[in-house]
Amino acid sequence: MNRNNTLGRLLAVMAAVALLPCCSEQIDDGVRYVFDAPTIASYLQEHPQYAEYVRLAGQVPVSKVSRTSVLQLLSARGRYTVFAPTDEAIRAYLLDVMRDDSTLMSAPTWDGFYTQHHRDSIQRAIVLNSIIDSGDNDPYFETHDFPQMDNAEFIRSNMMDNRISVHRDIPGYPDSLYINGDCPVSERQRDIPCTNGVIHEVGKVVAPRNVSAATYIQRYLEKDREGFLVMFKAIRACGLMDTLRQTRDEAYEDKYLRGGISDLVGLTTYGFNEGNIAYAPKHRLYGFTIFSETDDYWRTQGLDPHDDPDRLLPRLQQWVLDNEQYSLTYDTFTTGTDYASPQNLLNQWVTYHMLGMRIPADQLVFHRSESGYNSAQGSYGVPVYEYYPTMGRRRLLKIFESRESEGVYLNRTPKMNNGRHADGHELSCEPDKAGCRVNRESPLAILNDIVNCTVYPIDRPLALTDAVRRNLGRERMRFDAMSLFPEAMNNNMRCVTSNEERFLRVLIPNTLTSYDYFHDMQQNEGTHMMYYNIQSSCPNLHTDEMKATGYYEVRLTMPPVPRRAVYELRYKVLTTSQRGMVQIYFGPDPDYQAPAGIPIDLTLPNSHPKYGYEDDSGDDDYDAEVEKRMRNKNVMKGCKSVTENGAVNANERQGSAFDKLRHIIWRGVIEPDKPYYMKIKNVLDTDKKELYMDYFELCPKEVYDNPETPEDIW
Numbered sequence: 111m112n113r114n115n116t117l118g119r120l121l122a123v124m125a126a127v128a129l130l131p132c133c134s135e136q137i138d139d140g141v142r143y144v145f146d147a148p149t150i151a152s153y154l155q156e157h158p159q160y161a162e163y164v165r166l167a168g169q170v171p172v173s174k175v176s177r178t179s180v181l182q183l184l185s186a187r188g189r190y191t192v193f194a195p196t197d198e199a200i201r202a203y204l205l206d207v208m209r210d211d212s213t214l215m216s217a218p219t220w221d222g223f224y225t226q227h228h229r230d231s232i233q234r235a236i237v238l239n240s241i242i243d244s245g246d247n248d249p250y251f252e253t254h255d256f257p258q259m260d261n262a263e264f265i266r267s268n269m270m271d272n273r274i275s276v277h278r279d280i281p282g283y284p285d286s287l288y289i290n291g292d293c294p295v296s297e298r299q300r301d302i303p304c305t306n307g308v309i310h311e312v313g314k315v316v317a318p319r320n321v322s323a324a325t326y327i328q329r330y331l332e333k334d335r336e337g338f339l340v341m342f343k344a345i346r347a348c349g350l351m352d353t354l355r356q357t358r359d360e361a362y363e364d365k366y367l368r369g370g371i372s373d374l375v376g377l378t379t380y381g382f383n384e385g386n387i388a389y390a391p392k393h394r395l396y397g398f399t400i401f402s403e404t405d406d407y408w409r410t411q412g413l414d415p416h417d418d419p420d421r422l423l424p425r426l427q428q429w430v431l432d433n434e435q436y437s438l439t440y441d442t443f444t445t446g447t448d449y450a451s452p453q454n455l456l457n458q459w460v461t462y463h464m465l466g467m468r469i470p471a472d473q474l475v476f477h478r479s480e481s482g483y484n485s486a487q488g489s490y491g492v493p494v495y496e497y498y499p500t501m502g503r504r505r506l507l508k509i510f511e512s513r514e515s516e517g518v519y520l521n522r523t524p525k526m527n528n529g530r531h532a533d534g535h536e537l538s539c540e541p542d543k544a545g546c547r548v549n550r551e552s553p554l555a556i557l558n559d560i561v562n563c564t565v566y567p568i569d570r571p572l573a574l575t576d577a578v579r580r581n582l583g584r585e586r587m588r589f590d591a592m593s594l595f596p597e598a599m600n601n602n603m604r605c606v607t608s609n610e611e612r613f614l615r616v617l618i619p620n621t622l623t624s625y626d627y628f629h630d631m632q633q634n635e636g637t638h639m640m641y642y643n644i645q646s647s648c649p650n651l652h653t654d655e656m657k658a659t660g661y662y663e664v665r666l667t668m669p670p671v672p673r674r675a676v677y678e679l680r681y682k683v684l685t686t687s688q689r690g691m692v693q694i695y696f697g698p699d700p701d702y703q704a705p706a707g708i709p710i711d712l713t714l715p716n717s718h719p720k721y722g723y724e725d726d727s728g729d730d731d732y733d734a735e736v737e738k739r740m741r742n743k744n745v746m747k748g749c750k751s752v753t754e755n756g757a758v759n760a761n762e763r764q765g766s767a768f769d770k771l772r773h774i775i776w777r778g779v780i781e782p783d784k785p786y787y788m789k790i791k792n793v794l795d796t797d798k799k800e801l802y803m804d805y806f807e808l809c810p811k812e813v814y815d816n817p818e819t820p821e822d823i824w
Contacts, residue, residue: 150192150304151185162197170237180237189244190307191251193289195315203315207232238270239316247609250307253287253300258488261550261557262472265606272318275558289316290558323354323398323563337554338565339415340426341402347423348457349450357562359394362625366392371624374617380638381659381798383688388617388640394627397468397600398563401520401572404554427456435459435573440782452502461502463572467596468564471550471557474518475511476605478652479753481534481761492534492751497589497669503783504670505574508582512536519545520572523581528822530730534751543581546572582672586813591656591803594666595628605652606643616641636661649684649762649770651752651805658801665789671780671808678814679776680807685715685769690799695789696776706776707744709793712802715769721745726763746772751824
């Protein structure tokens with residue numbers, strides 16, 4: 111079974127190598143393109159400024175289990191993007207390595223390394239970090255294909271499995287491009303066409319620091335750097351460094367490499383309606399995101415970031431207490447110096463700033479299918495948002511962006527223009543509801559220096575106070591199913607714009623038969639779960655969906671709610687004849703959830719007589735009456751904010767609206783900061799019908815049963 115996008119081409123190279131003496135690094139010309147343009151390898155060999163890079167590429171193998179060199183790979187067919195460092199850039203990099211850690215080498219030369227292991231590791235990092243392999247179906251990256259948002263990452267990792275970003279916001283220099291913030295792309299030697307890809311010369315080695323968040327924070331504190339000293343000292347005192355040291359699940363890695371995690375081949379034989387193979391993830395990576403007040407802010411509060419932790423941290427905790435950066439209603443805590451205790455106030459405040467997933471700058475929210483969004487022009491439509499549970503005690507954090515907000519905010523709750531005939535945009539936002547602006551453009555933002563973490567500065571204190579809980583508790587929570595699983599973000603699954611099958615259809619390893627891949631999803635032995643990363647516009651939130659076949663039984667951990675209230679749980683369905691029939695269960699006991707209503711037939715469209723659906727007529731009173739009748743039957747029309755097929759006037763309520771419904775699953779009291787679980791079970795006598803998951807909603811009674819302000823249709 112092919113395990114990566116390079117393997118097919120690599121086998122051709124290896125076959126050619128096998129015909130040569132074992133000591134030879136040359137390959138047969140038969141596996142090369144024969145065109146006027148050179149291959150990447152031959153172009154690099156013909157230009158002396160890349161002599162050292164060529165030498166290293168000829169020595170570094172493409173993987174730990176292959177004898178084929180990277181230079182041989184670059185002489186074969188493929189679609190490679192190469193950020194080729196000059197000899198001068200490599201010399202400068204060696205000097206930086208020695209300055210950063212003098213225990214590795216005595217001089218900034220290859221002979222200066224104390225051990226061969228460290229020398230080989232640095233050489234491997236230089237070469238593999240410089241190349242993105244686009245596989246068989248995706249194009250390589252010319253500069254006009256680079257991510258357009260500043261500090262956004264390429265959709266594909268490099269050959270070192272690192273994501274690299276593009277910095278382009280250089281005032282006065284419109285052609286300036288930097289990789290990972292400080293590696294300049296030559297303005298003259300870029301977009302060099304080759305038969306198997308493209309070359310961009312860089313003036314500095316592309317080498318993301320392959321360090322964990324714990325290592326980075328420790329070095330940051332040792333150097334007494336400016337920016338996040340207060341937060342990092344608090345994180346260390348709260349005993350979070352061991353958690354932040356995790357980068358990948360080695361047990362999964364070992365099982366995958368040994369063939370213990372199999373791809374799902376022949377999807378149609380399992381009942382899926384499209385595709386052939388669902389590929390298992392190659393890795394199970396860990397990740398984190400930290401939103402932090404800056405050291406400059408703490409100075410305005412009378413705290414010295416450079417102060418000794420024994421003095422600084424008690425004062426910081428007292429500031430949190432004095433300024434009521436917690437909930438008087440729901441939070442209980444201690445205020446001693448045992449900061450590592452989950453009961454400690456400082457610990458609870460710090461962990462509310464942290465998510466258990468690494469979120470790149472362009473994925474804090476997703477602009478995909480919202481009404482009014484124009485992907486070609488990059489113009490935003492109606493507001494988009496995500497709801498995530500924080501680390502520590504599971505509490506709700508909202509990430510929001512609108513055209514009017516001019517940036518991403520945390521816990522923003524604006525006034526919306528959400529009438530039946532309105533445009534769905536933000537009208538205004540009161541200062542106490544504006545939330546914290548995430549400054550992803552700031553030089554302080556740490557985006558590529560940590561392999562498992564991003565750090566974003568925020569412009570005001572972040573806390574889940576009673577006021578914030580009230581604001582969040584007065585709105586409908588709509589969340590994509592994939593937002594429930596941090597592993598999806600950490601392993602680059604969500605909304606990847608690629609034509610490669612590995613990204614289009616991702617198998618979620620089964621909890622019982624192979625591996626518990628999603629911590630917050632448990633599958634029974636009969637479940638085949640797949641993430642379908644749809645690329646064309648589709649009437650789904652973010653245009654993607656999850657599916658399962660088999661005699662499935664799937665349990666999901668739901669996100670926390672902001673405050674105690676009566677909520678409705680809703681489940682959006684896009685009906686087709688391939689769907690099945692499910693029974694849903696809901697409750698706080700992971701081992702027993704009570705049935706939530708009767709089984710739902712996922713094949714029945716709105717037009718079925720049992721639902722009482724009618725198209726919107728334009729008569730607001732009549733349309734509202736239709737919706738009341740539908741609610742009495744525990745169904746709702748689709749929402750207006752999700753676009754169908756990219757057309758502004760063809761959302762879930764218009765166009766082919768007959769195949770979209772929101773089913774009201776359950777009503778009842780939900781407690782905040784307490785886990786609740788939803789189980790979905792196949793109730794048919796066949797294992798060939800699909801379970802469908804796009805988005806869910808948790809809506810408080812104050813919204814859905816408000817006589818003064820009825821719930822909006824957006």
